[in-house]
Amino acid sequence: MRSRLLSGFLRRQEASIFVVALLLIAWFESANHDFLLSSASLQNLSQYIAPVAIIACGEVMLMIGGEIDLSAGMVYAFAPFIMHFAADAGVPMFIALLIGLLAAGCIGLLNGVITLLLSVPSFVTTLGTLFLVNGLTLTISHGTPVTPTASEAFAQVFGAWGYSEILWAIFVVIVLHVVLRHTRWGLHTVASGANDTGAREAGIQVTRLKIGNFVLAAVLAGFTGTLEAFRIGSIDPLAGGNQIMFLAVAAGVIGGTPLAGGSGTIIGALIGAAVLGVLNDGFTLIGINAFTFNIILGAAILAAMLFNIHVTRLARLGDAR
Amino acid sequence: MSQESDRPNVARRVMLHGAGVGSALALLGGIRPANAATPAPFPSHPGWKLVFVNHVTTNPFFVPTQYGIQDACALLDCDHQWTGSTNADVAEMVNAMNAAVASKASAIAVPIVDPHAFDAPVQRALDAGIPVFAYNADAPAGSANKRLAYIGQDLYESGYQMGERIASLVDSGLVALFIATPGQLNIQPRLDGAVAAIKKSGKQIDAQQIATGPTVNEELSKIKSFYLGHQDLKGMFAVDAGSTQGVGEVMQEFKLQSKDVHAGGYDLLPRTVQLVHDGHLDFTIDQQAYLQGFYTAIQMFTFLASGGLTGPADTNTGLKFVTKDSVGPYLSTSTRYEGKSDKPLIVERSGPIKS
Numbered sequence: 001m002r003s004r005l006l007s008g009f010l011r012r013q014e015a016s017i018f019v020v021a022l023l024l025i026a027w028f029e030s031a032n033h034d035f036l037l038s039s040a041s042l043q044n045l046s047q048y049i050a051p052v053a054i055i056a057c058g059e060v061m062l063m064i065g066g067e068i069d070l071s072a073g074m075v076y077a078f079a080p081f082i083m084h085f086a087a088d089a090g091v092p093m094f095i096a097l098l099i100g101l102l103a104a105g106c107i108g109l110l111n112g113v114i115t116l117l118l119s120v121p122s123f124v125t126t127l128g129t130l131f132l133v134n135g136l137t138l139t140i141s142h143g144t145p146v147t148p149t150a151s152e153a154f155a156q157v158f159g160a161w162g163y164s165e166i167l168w169a170i171f172v173v174i175v176l177h178v179v180l181r182h183t184r185w186g187l188h189t190v191a192s193g194a195n196d197t198g199a200r201e202a203g204i205q206v207t208r209l210k211i212g213n214f215v216l217a218a219v220l221a222g223f224t225g226t227l228e229a230f231r232i233g234s235i236d237p238l239a240g241g242n243q244i245m246f247l248a249v250a251a252g253v254i255g256g257t258p259l260a261g262g263s264g265t266i267i268g269a270l271i272g273a274a275v276l277g278v279l280n281d282g283f284t285l286i287g288i289n290a291f292t293f294n295i296i297l298g299a300a301i302l303a304a305m306l307f308n309i310h311v312t313r314l315a316r317l318g319d320a321r
Numbered sequence: 322m323s324q325e326s327d328r329p330n331v332a333r334r335v336m337l338h339g340a341g342v343g344s345a346l347a348l349l350g351g352i353r354p355a356n357a358a359t360p361a362p363f364p365s366h367p368g369w370k371l372v373f374v375n376h377v378t379t380n381p382f383f384v385p386t387q388y389g390i391q392d393a394c395a396l397l398d399c400d401h402q403w404t405g406s407t408n409a410d411v412a413e414m415v416n417a418m419n420a421a422v423a424s425k426a427s428a429i430a431v432p433i434v435d436p437h438a439f440d441a442p443v444q445r446a447l448d449a450g451i452p453v454f455a456y457n458a459d460a461p462a463g464s465a466n467k468r469l470a471y472i473g474q475d476l477y478e479s480g481y482q483m484g485e486r487i488a489s490l491v492d493s494g495l496v497a498l499f500i501a502t503p504g505q506l507n508i509q510p511r512l513d514g515a516v517a518a519i520k521k522s523g524k525q526i527d528a529q530q531i532a533t534g535p536t537v538n539e540e541l542s543k544i545k546s547f548y549l550g551h552q553d554l555k556g557m558f559a560v561d562a563g564s565t566q567g568v569g570e571v572m573q574e575f576k577l578q579s580k581d582v583h584a585g586g587y588d589l590l591p592r593t594v595q596l597v598h599d600g601h602l603d604f605t606i607d608q609q610a611y612l613q614g615f616y617t618a619i620q621m622f623t624f625l626a627s628g629g630l631t632g633p634a635d636t637n638t639g640l641k642f643v644t645k646d647s648v649g650p651y652l653s654t655s656t657r658y659e660g661k662s663d664k665p666l667i668v669e670r671s672g673p674i675k676s
Contacts, residue, residue: 285550
């Protein structure tokens, strides 16, 4: 009975990577007892995980449909500047934040329209907007960082308070998990990724659906950038960038969403982001030397992935027997 | 070469001697209307094009450098181009240099962020009669690089001075030295200098080097992680702008100055300046980014105007330790000299000048 429960658990897409995450946490905790057992450490770990997780949710929605958004890291830096300029012009802060997200949504709309209506592969479309948005941000900001000017309470809610980002991330994960698993939107997204032509012939509005997902991914990226701006206390034109975009895509893949589309999981993206966050936080906490850091980080990501893939395979084998 | 035909004659060259960097600065400082009555100091030239190749073209640090170049070019009626790589890709920088040579630039300036990669491109430019200057980062001592002069901070020396300052603040224990991208020639020498000075002080300081990453969001998290894992540390110092801001944020969050932890670093990001003012950072080092552009453009011009007779000379743009006592003007003003504003401005000051 117990073994059936276990194999049932391990057959779930997210399960094996969850085991990897737990093993890593246990190992880092035994290597340095400051890793988890204080509020400050937990907060810091959550801040590694949250931004990657939120962007990863948007990427997973796209990846399930067989698309990708490479411009996410640049929209991340772009949206808070639009918010800042709106606030500077006298717009109330909350409306300014919405204007920033609207601007991010416009980039997503542009990505979607070019990809779906003008038939450019999303890899190329968003590669183009990646540079375009980066240049736009640098031009409007004159390349200099600015300090966000919101009330203390507003800043606390939107990123400055230690756990605010992770709460937002969990909120986004829950909403999108329900959307993906239990709504027509989500099921159609999976269908369009598995078989685009079939989905269209079945009457699914694939074009509208995917454009919507591009907008969603861009808005989430812009929102993450805004949260991070309040956390850091500075709106920086070079924040985020390709690094965070690649981390988000990696989180999706590590969590069990293939790049080719047709399947995927939002919860997996959160766990994938957690694995990357634990590795980054843990190795820095231990005090790995600057030169060797990336060797160890890269090897650890590979090892985690190998473990993940083969545990899933073994679980399936055991099942077949 | 077009600039050869415009080479000033001897009488003009005599005038040029009085018109070096100093008087150009004076011009910028507001004496311009008085000079306007006398004949222009330089004859007309074909609008020399000064090409500045850079390793991180979009980095906030170089915003004042670009203003310095713009101001010098406006003053001297030259064109300029700001080009290169956004992410320290040396191949991209070499391409930009080759393009500048092909487009017959009048002069080229480049931060030599790689010990050998720029030897050949610099030689090619010189062979084509184009003077090349290094700014911000220089070829290592004894290098085969033939650049005419270096204008910028002596990086190793600046790190060394930071190391001496660290040794004067901390007696013993663990000191963290944060670096965004280890191995990069415009920041690694600072770290090496700091480590050398700490070693030479003979104090029982355990200096650990930690990589923080290229973006501010990442840097802050990494610094926090390291602190949480090493709460007995006695100092946190950084050799780049983003990490310095991160160090200040962590000092503030955990109120470390009250636990006798010392901190400091480089550059004048707005948050960094505020954190120095609030006492969370002992110091930050002002590298005079504006002057790195302004002086380089002036040197290019004087070289071109004098047909190579005036200059070029190595110029140390210096380093200024900005502390709580001296940070005031950085906060109260918003100028092109620090890059916080693009508006031309004469900054009023009063009272005795303290170095």
